[in-house]
Amino acid sequence: MSSRDRATASPLFVPHKSDRRSARAAKEQFATARDQARGAARPDDRRRTTTLDPDLQPTYPAGGRPGPASARGGRLKLPAHRMTTAVASGAYPFLAEGGLGSQGIYVGQDVHAEAAFCYDPFALYGRLEGFTNPNILLAGVIGMGKSALAKSLALRAVAFGYRIYVPCDPKGEWTVVAQELGGQTISIGPGLPGRINPLDAPAKPYGADEREWANEVRKRRLLLLGSLAKTVLRRELHPMEHTALDIALDQVVAYHSAVGTTPLLGDVAYVLNSPDRLNAATGEPSGRLGRAAEDLAHALRRLIHGDLSGMFDAPSTVAFDPTAPMLSIDLSRLGGAGDDTGLVLAMTCASAWMEAALSDPRGGRRWVIYDEAWRVMRHSALLERMQSQWKLSRGLGIANMMVIHRLSDLLTAGDAGSRGRALAEGLLTDCSTRIIYRQEADQLASAAAVLGLTGVETQAVSALTKGRGLWKVAGRSFITQHLLHPRERELFDTDLRMAA
Numbered sequence: 001m002s003s004r005d006r007a008t009a010s011p012l013f014v015p016h017k018s019d020r021r022s023a024r025a026a027k028e029q030f031a032t033a034r035d036q037a038r039g040a041a042r043p044d045d046r047r048r049t050t051t052l053d054p055d056l057q058p059t060y061p062a063g064g065r066p067g068p069a070s071a072r073g074g075r076l077k078l079p080a081h082r083m084t085t086a087v088a089s090g091a092y093p094f095l096a097e098g099g100l101g102s103q104g105i106y107v108g109q110d111v112h113a114e115a116a117f118c119y120d121p122f123a124l125y126g127r128l129e130g131f132t133n134p135n136i137l138l139a140g141v142i143g144m145g146k147s148a149l150a151k152s153l154a155l156r157a158v159a160f161g162y163r164i165y166v167p168c169d170p171k172g173e174w175t176v177v178a179q180e181l182g183g184q185t186i187s188i189g190p191g192l193p194g195r196i197n198p199l200d201a202p203a204k205p206y207g208a209d210e211r212e213w214a215n216e217v218r219k220r221r222l223l224l225l226g227s228l229a230k231t232v233l234r235r236e237l238h239p240m241e242h243t244a245l246d247i248a249l250d251q252v253v254a255y256h257s258a259v260g261t262t263p264l265l266g267d268v269a270y271v272l273n274s275p276d277r278l279n280a281a282t283g284e285p286s287g288r289l290g291r292a293a294e295d296l297a298h299a300l301r302r303l304i305h306g307d308l309s310g311m312f313d314a315p316s317t318v319a320f321d322p323t324a325p326m327l328s329i330d331l332s333r334l335g336g337a338g339d340d341t342g343l344v345l346a347m348t349c350a351s352a353w354m355e356a357a358l359s360d361p362r363g364g365r366r367w368v369i370y371d372e373a374w375r376v377m378r379h380s381a382l383l384e385r386m387q388s389q390w391k392l393s394r395g396l397g398i399a400n401m402m403v404i405h406r407l408s409d410l411l412t413a414g415d416a417g418s419r420g421r422a423l424a425e426g427l428l429t430d431c432s433t434r435i436i437y438r439q440e441a442d443q444l445a446s447a448a449a450v451l452g453l454t455g456v457e458t459q460a461v462s463a464l465t466k467g468r469g470l471w472k473v474a475g476r477s478f479i480t481q482h483l484l485h486p487r488e489r490e491l492f493d494t495d496l497r498m499a500a
Contacts, residue, residue: 140437172332183326189333
């Protein structure tokens with residue numbers, strides 16, 4: 001053997017009497033062990049996300065949606081194709097929404113995009129296509145965080161210089177929020193010292209003509225008196241009843257202007273209950289106008305001598321501060337016995353009283369929140385006032401928010417084709433932002449029909465968890481998880497009495 005020749009030897013172990021099946025099993029075990037060893041040697045490059053909020057759970061696992069609808073068949077192989085991003089978004093639409101931008105109030109996290117979600121109706125107006133008004137509809141079943149979202153938006157809006165008005169707080173939940181912000185709360189109800197005169201003349205806006213403003217004040221007072229009468233009578237007023245209201249108000253205002261005082265509801269009711277004075281004002285000897293005003297006089301008497309006496313029949317004992325960051329009117333003492341008439345009357349008077357600040361062009365931009373709005377959907381007189389405020393939202397610089405439980409609450413305003421139903425549907429139409437929290441299974445069909453939800457959106461609404469809602473902003477949809485600060489959780493806790 002020469003020096004160039006080399007020989008190597010290794011022991012070869014051949015199992016005695018090894019069959020083919022055992023050899024195949026040993027080979028498979030070896031391959032499995034080799035793959036496990038290779039996987040253990042690789043670094044773990046999976047994305048780890050840590051969050052302090054337990055509500056932020058991923059919608060789908062990191063590998064995507066499981067099941068046959070995951071669109072990962074593994075059998076479709078197409079050749080490579082180059083295209084622009086505009087074409088690619090249509091060919092492959094399974095992309096997360098880009099969001100509304102970073103300008104505005106921080107709400108929480110966009111679930112699909114896993115990015116911060118901000119919202120500001122005043123910032124979006126004129127910048128987002130299809131966003132025609134700043135009004136908001138918020139609907140959701142009890143216990144899903146609907147009220148917490150409304151209060152959180154109000155609390156955070158103050159940091160942006162906005163003022164908050166809550167003309168109706170039927171459960172008294174906004175009082176603690178107003179106190180925390182250094183705002184003002186007015187409690188109205190039987191036995192409480194607060195008094196509001198709904199016929200108070202609002203301050204004249206800067207630059208307004210004296211005569212034109214006097215006519216505007218007269219129109220507002222007539223609208224208020226008509227709304228009160230229609231709520232109590234539960235019907236529309238007749239033409240002669242409108243005439244009686246005009247004459248009674250003019251006589252009362254003329255008298256109080258001469259003596260330098262403010263007219264009261266009791267003065268108007270006294271003139272309506274004086275047929276001779278009404279007939280003398282029109283020159284009709286038949287006495288028809290006096291007889292036509294009898295129902296009106298009895299309707300207003302409820303606010304003076306009935307179950308609502310002592311709240312709106314005297315001069316105001318509280319002063320409206322338009323510079324306060326927040327104003328809420330606590331009506332929790334009313335409507336507890338199942339009759340919402342007293343609550344609606346009080347809300348009508350309070351809304352008219354707050355219009356003084358809303359009509360001031362120097363008042364800045366404001367949020368007006370109607371909590372538990374489902375309780376007033378059956379009263380067309382109040383719906384008319386809300387519709388006027390919805391229509392004038394852009395000119396007044398206000399963002400109206402209507403909070404209800406179910407979308408079917410809008411259908412309780414009246415029968416199909418009635419004026420009440422038309423007013424309720426008009427409020428929904430004038431809301432460019434619709435926030436829907438979880439709805440019950442029997443309400444999904446009506447919600448989808450009223451809002452025009454797609455099949456995917458309807459399925460998403462039925463599976464929403466607490467604090468998570470479907471935001472439809474000018475036709476764009478987002479699934480957003482609302483995040484609360486620990487201090488906000490303490491302020492907005494409505495389940496305190498349910499705890500042990």
